[in-house]
Amino acid sequence: MKTTSKWHPSTLPSQADGAPSPSSLLARHRITEEDLELVRKLGADLVPQLGKFIEQFYLWLADQPEYREFFSNIDRVHAVQRAQVGYWERFFGANIDDSYLLERWQVGMRHAEIGLSLGTYCASVDVALSIFADELADPKILGDAHPRAVRAMTKLLHLDMAVVVDVYTRAELDKRGRQARALNEMSTPVTALADEILLLPIVGIVDSQRAQDIMTSVLSRVAEVRARMFIIDISGVAVVDTAVANYLIKVARATRLMGCRCILSGLSPAVAQTVIELGIDVTGLETRATLRDAIEEGYRAVGIELRATGG
Amino acid sequence: MPSIADQDGLAANAVISRVGRVLVARLVGDLHGQHLTRFQDELLGAIRRGQARGVVIDLSAIDLLDDIEFAGLRATLQMLGLLGATSVLSGLKPALAAALIASGAEVDDLTTARSVEEGMKLTEARTT
The missing domain is CATH 1.10.490.10 (Globins)
Structure with a gap:
């Protein structure tokens, strides 16, 4: 950018x-x-x-x-x-x-x-x-x-x-x-975890301008590295309300349109409750409780096996 | 497999080729009115004649689809589904994906792929 x-x-x-x-x-x-x-x-x-x-x-x-x-x-x-x-x-x-x-x-x-x-x-x-x-x-x-x-x-x-x-x-x-x-x-530090896996940890406040920046940088990086899997970790997001949830869902949908799977990770119990109580449409949204789960799923999806070696 | 030529005064808006049992339709022009009808006729005809079982619609040359064009594309996919064919969209550009989401387009039921090759693999996997 x-x-x-x-x-x-x-x-x-x-x-x-x-x-x-x-x-x-x-x-x-x-x-x-x-x-x-x-x-x-x-x-x-x-x-x-x-x-x-x-x-x-x-x-x-x-x-x-x-x-x-x-x-x-x-x-x-x-x-x-x-x-x-x-x-x-x-x-x-x-x-x-x-x-x-x-x-x-x-x-x-x-x-x-x-x-x-x-x-x-x-x-x-x-x-x-x-x-x-x-x-x-x-x-x-x-x-x-x-x-x-x-x-x-x-x-x-x-x-x-x-x-x-x-x-x-x-x-x-x-x-x-x-x-x-x-x-x-600096607010959208997209990182490659493996050849076809990208990770974006989001920290702080998400407003409409930032959501737009996230959308732009996520999609351009997906196109750039031809990512097969995109993990967005939201454990550091201060407040997840209807607006923020909708922004994130839009990013996930747009990513999928480009043929890339998108997993939202780091959903706290409070966020899960909010999203469901607010009646936000989450069909087709892939989520995991922790970043670790999402990364494991990501590696599995691109065919990388993780196992402990030695002692 | 013929491409959509300008036999009746229409500029070509797609290049359609057949690879094995999959049609690859590379969209290069707009999808309004008669263009859309021609596009649908070509694809549905090929499926009807048993020349293919699945379709990959490659959008990598498309910068923008308006609401009407996207609705036409969705309708095409549904028609193909009615004839029992599976279809995959491939190669959407970031700006196109962002614009479709921003316009509130319904995309959850679409199958997408990063490239034509990946789209063909997906289609073949689902038709066999």
Whole structure:
């Protein structure tokens, strides 16, 4: 039941996953070609001073609680700083295409991987914006176009943030999905006892979702190993009520449809009483009191004889 | 033994062959309306002519049967039973088995096998 993630950090998510194209993103953020031209003009002035800005940025960053956690190594700090220079050069290049989005996508992935919070990321974008805005306080650079240029830069920065937040969220959801799948696989540990005999001990609570997982993994394993006998041991099931009994009976019936015998073992006297008193239809259901009985029956069915050897 | 061909405009929905005294019917298409009737005619005819005593219906190529198709299949098995033939279903896929159970289909009286070979053994054991 292993599923791989639908997207990979080295590729852009496809439109089918709901990822927007460069043009639709620009439209959504109301960024025009004129805006991009203004950002490029700002860049002509700001990019040569990036080193200074990054220093100012690290004055802020050093105070953040996450700084120590992620930047304990000075080489790492330098590597990240170089990456940040690259990031802003690309930003002020203002050429919004697939590869531009891919870079932002990777920034989001990186943050999700190392567990940097979105809150810190958003705050850091704001700090960077302030640093640039202070530098731009002198309106001579662009004259009348100055306010529009600042606005254009802000819009593009928000577009960047939207992409990063989007991928960050996807990465988190993906992580959670993988955890859920791992938990599901652990909750249905189907084991082979012999060539054609499978055993599934069920422990804990059976609800409709888990019953569905049990059904899926039992049937796929039966098909996979062409099992002739499937033993489901329910001695560890906390509560067997009408719903649980019906789930288990369904699994047994489906297994038999595939030509595989199914034995439910570990029925306690209380369970036997409940099932009969509730009037649950158990025709065609094979049951045993203990797992041991079921295993012996299973071996007998596939023609394996168990006997003591020696002393 | 002829397969169900498209003699009267019907696409073939099953390949039927005879092995010893057992018919093996590999279902490959849907079982609606005329397809079902043709399928039943072929199997019942062969039993009636004494060409076989048992039938293995192989479903390993089938991904899904709707309620109507499954009811038709059950009816076919009952008709075969009326003519004294035993029948076994073989090779059900996990998704098909799960879907039939989920739809509440009555399956307790069906004889099933993992493969055609096993189905044939079961059929022969029950007809001799």
